[in-house]
Structure formats: C-alpha cells, structure tokens
Amino acid sequence: AVKIKEGSFIIPPSIQTNLEARKVFEELVSQSIKAYNKLIELGIPIEDARFVIPQAIETKIVVTMNARELLHFFGLRLCRKAQWEIRQLAEKMLESLIKIAPNVFKYAGPRCWDYGYCPEGDEQCFREMIKRKKS
Incomplete structure (x- = not known):
C-alpha cells in the first residue's frame, strides 16, 4: 500500500500568500491525507481510497519525449x-x-x-x- 506523508502537497501561490486561505487549505488537505491513509489501513483498495486525495498532493512523474x-x-x-x-x-x-x-x-x-x-x-x-x- 502507498501511504501519503503529511506535508507532501503543493500550495498554489494565490493561497500561499493569503494566511487565512492557507490555513483552510492546509487543514483540508491534511484531513484528506489522514482519510486516505485510514482507508488503506482498513483494507480499501488504493484505486478506491485515492478518491479522497486532493489535486494538491505531490506527484512524481517520468516522461519520455523526443x-x-x-x-x-x-x-x-x-x-x-x-x-x-x-x-x-x-x-x-x-x-x-x-x-x-x-x-x-x-x-x-x-x-x-x-x-x-x-x-x-x-x-x-x-x-x-x-x-x-x-x-
């Protein structure tokens, strides 16, 4: 199972500079990460648990282009x-x-x-x- 670490998310610049918006954003993303990890612990398949993950979660990709x-x-x-x-x-x-x-x-x-x-x-x-x- 793939666990998501707390704090592994991207904050858009428009939210980064607004303290109140940043607090709301960080709390919500943190709750989503906890919910995802709990669903994994409960045996929910990763492909189903990922539905609670926000777009802000950091993603590593590899691409090949000529x-x-x-x-x-x-x-x-x-x-x-x-x-x-x-x-x-x-x-x-x-x-x-x-x-x-x-x-x-x-x-x-x-x-x-x-x-x-x-x-x-x-x-x-x-x-x-x-x-x-x-x-």
Missing part, C-alpha cells in the same frame, strides 16, 4: 494561459535543454512567438507577439 514532442509541449505549456504549475515545469525543462542542445531549443517558446498571433482567441494574454525568424 525533440519534436518537446517543442510541441513547450509551445503549449510556455503559454501564459497554461496552468502555472505545468508552465513552471516547462520553463525549468527548457532552461536545462538549452544548455544541452541550444541549436534545437533556442527558438522554443509559446506558439504565439511562431505564429505572430495568439491562438487562444478571446483567452489571449496580450503578450507582445514576436514573429521569429529561424536561421
């Missing part, structure tokens, strides 16, 4: 409209990859940089869009 897939991923996830957590991950990944393969990843960025316009329509962030020349 350069084309990475460039596509960066186009989607470096967009300002992408969820903050996946955008931060994409930024860190790109930072590392530029050091390893600068010729491949030097032009990686949100799709608007390549398109010259925002494909998000009404959801656009109004970032200055740069039509970049690839040399």
Whole structure:
C-alpha cells in the first residue's frame, strides 16, 4: 500500500500568500491525507481510497519525449494561459535543454512567438507577439 506523508502537497501561490486561505487549505488537505491513509489501513483498495486525495498532493512523474514532442509541449505549456504549475515545469525543462542542445531549443517558446498571433482567441494574454525568424 502507498501511504501519503503529511506535508507532501503543493500550495498554489494565490493561497500561499493569503494566511487565512492557507490555513483552510492546509487543514483540508491534511484531513484528506489522514482519510486516505485510514482507508488503506482498513483494507480499501488504493484505486478506491485515492478518491479522497486532493489535486494538491505531490506527484512524481517520468516522461519520455523526443525533440519534436518537446517543442510541441513547450509551445503549449510556455503559454501564459497554461496552468502555472505545468508552465513552471516547462520553463525549468527548457532552461536545462538549452544548455544541452541550444541549436534545437533556442527558438522554443509559446506558439504565439511562431505564429505572430495568439491562438487562444478571446483567452489571449496580450503578450507582445514576436514573429521569429529561424536561421
């Protein structure tokens, strides 16, 4: 059985900076972790017990992508409209990859940089869009 440790969760920045909201958030996540662990102790299958786990629980993942897939991923996830957590991950990944393969990843960025316009329509962030020349 997989036990979840107390404190193994992510607090969104908007909650992190609001003391009252943070207290509510931490109490609720803590209760969910205790409920999950208790259900496991009671013999409930993990796949059923996990229904009480909030999205904030830290997750470890391993992904495999080739350069084309990475460039596509960066186009989607470096967009300002992408969820903050996946955008931060994409930024860190790109930072590392530029050091390893600068010729491949030097032009990686949100799709608007390549398109010259925002494909998000009404959801656009109004970032200055740069039509970049690839040399």
